[in-house]
Amino acid sequence: MSSSGPLAGIRVVDLTAMVMGPYCTQILADMGADVVKVEPPAGDDTRYVSVGPAPGLSGVFVNVNRGKRSVVLDLRSDKGRAALRALIAGADVFIHSMRAKAITKLGFGYDDVAAMNPSIVYTNCYGYGRRGPDRDRPAYDDTIQAECGLPAVQAALTGEANYVATIVADKVAGLTAVYATTMALFHRERTGEGQEVEVAMFETMASFMLVEHANGAMFDPPLGPAMYHRTVAPNRKPYRTKDGYISALIYNDRHWASFIDSVQPVWATERYATLTARAAEIDTVYSLVAQTMTERTTEEWLTLFVELEIPAAPLNSPQALFDNEQLNAVGFFETVPTAQGPVRMPGVPTWFSRTPGRIAGPTPELGADTEAVLAELGLAEVESR
Known part of the structure; x- marks a missing residue:
C-alpha cells in the first residue's frame, strides 16, 4: 500500500x-x-x-x-x-x-x-x-x-x-x-x-453545466437564454486538413492577429478585429477558418501553430494516449x-x-x-x- x-x-x-x-x-x-x-x-x-x-x-x-x-x-x-x-x-x-x-x-x-x-x-x-x-x-x-x-x-x-x-x-x-x-x-x-x-x-x-451555460439567464431581467453560444456553434468542430483533422482555437486578439498576418491578411478588417466582434459572429469565424484549414496538412498546421503559440492539437484516440x-x-x-x-x-x-x-x-x-x-x-x- x-x-x-x-x-x-x-x-x-x-x-x-x-x-x-x-x-x-x-x-x-x-x-x-x-x-x-x-x-x-x-x-x-x-x-x-x-x-x-x-x-x-x-x-x-x-x-x-x-x-x-x-x-x-x-x-x-x-x-x-x-x-x-x-x-x-x-x-x-x-x-x-x-x-x-x-x-x-x-x-x-x-x-x-x-x-x-x-x-x-x-x-x-x-x-x-x-x-x-x-x-x-x-x-x-x-x-x-x-x-x-x-x-x-x-x-x-x-x-x-x-x-x-x-x-x-x-x-x-x-x-x-x-x-x-x-x-x-x-x-x-x-x-x-x-x-x-x-x-x-x-x-x-x-x-x-451552468459554469458557462447559465450565461444571460443569471441576470434579472434575463439578458438571454441559458446557453453559451460559442460551444454550440455548428461549425465548432475539428477542422479538416489536407490529410486529416486538427483541433485549434484561434481565440484571443493576439492569436487572431498572428494567424491572419501569416495566413489570411485579407481578414484584417474591423469586422473580426476584436474578441467581442468575433464572438458575435463566432460560427462565421469558425466557417472561414475551416475553409482555410483544408489548404495544408495537419503536420504543416501544427508546425505553424507552435510557431505562433496558438493552441492546437492532433486528434487522438484513447488508444493513442498509451503512446x-x-x-x-x-x-x-x-x-x-x-x-x-x-x-x-x-x-x-x-x-x-x-x-x-x-x-x-x-x-x-x-x-x-x-x-x-x-x-x-x-x-x-x-x-x-
Whole structure:
C-alpha cells in the first residue's frame, strides 16, 4: 500500500459501487489512504461490465478500485454488521453510495455512524440531494446527463441529441466527492469535528453545466437564454486538413492577429478585429477558418501553430494516449504487477513536491482481504457467502 501521499494514515471505509464513489476512493487510495472496500457477497457490479484478465476483474473495475483492500460482508447478517461497526470505529472516513433509506435501514445512517465514531467524515454519494423531491429516484450517468442538459447542448451543436461519449456525470461527481471529503478532513484537522457530507450527481452536474451555460439567464431581467453560444456553434468542430483533422482555437486578439498576418491578411478588417466582434459572429469565424484549414496538412498546421503559440492539437484516440510522448515523459502510466500479469494503469495526474501520490497497488479480487482485515480488528472471519 502507498504511504507517501498526503493522505497517508487516513483509513477509509468504502461502501460505494459502480463508478462515482469508487473513482473518488481510488483517488484517495492513490494519495496514500488505506481504503477498505466493503462488498456484498456477489461483489460490486462493475467487476463484471467489461473485459478483464479474470472473472470479476473487468477493466473499468480494475482502474477505479486499484490499491484498495476488498472485504466481503453480508450486511443482512448480525455478524456482517458487527464487523462493519468494528471497521468504522477506527476509520477516518465512511463513504457509501446506497440510497438513504437503505443505508439507514441497515443501521449505518449518519447518526448511527457518528455515535460509533464522532470524529468521522461521513460522505453520501447520491443521485439527487435528499432535500428535494427526487431524493429517492435511482440515477445513472445517462439519466443525469439527460437531466442536466448535456444532450440538449449536444443537439444545439450537432442537430441531434446525444450523450457525451464518456461517463462524465459519474466522474465529475466522483471528483466532487474527493474535494468535499478532503475539505471535511481539513476542517476536522483544525477543529477535531467530524461531519456529514452529501454529494449528489444531479446537483453536481447542474453546477458543472451552468459554469458557462447559465450565461444571460443569471441576470434579472434575463439578458438571454441559458446557453453559451460559442460551444454550440455548428461549425465548432475539428477542422479538416489536407490529410486529416486538427483541433485549434484561434481565440484571443493576439492569436487572431498572428494567424491572419501569416495566413489570411485579407481578414484584417474591423469586422473580426476584436474578441467581442468575433464572438458575435463566432460560427462565421469558425466557417472561414475551416475553409482555410483544408489548404495544408495537419503536420504543416501544427508546425505553424507552435510557431505562433496558438493552441492546437492532433486528434487522438484513447488508444493513442498509451503512446503519447507527453504522458510518457512525465511518467503518467505505471505498470503494476498483479497475479494475472502486469497491468499498465493510468497514473496520478497531480504532482506534489513533498508528498507525492502513486498507484497504491493492484486491484483486489473479491474478498481477498477479508481475513486479514478482520484479524486486524480481532475478529474471526464472518459468514459472507
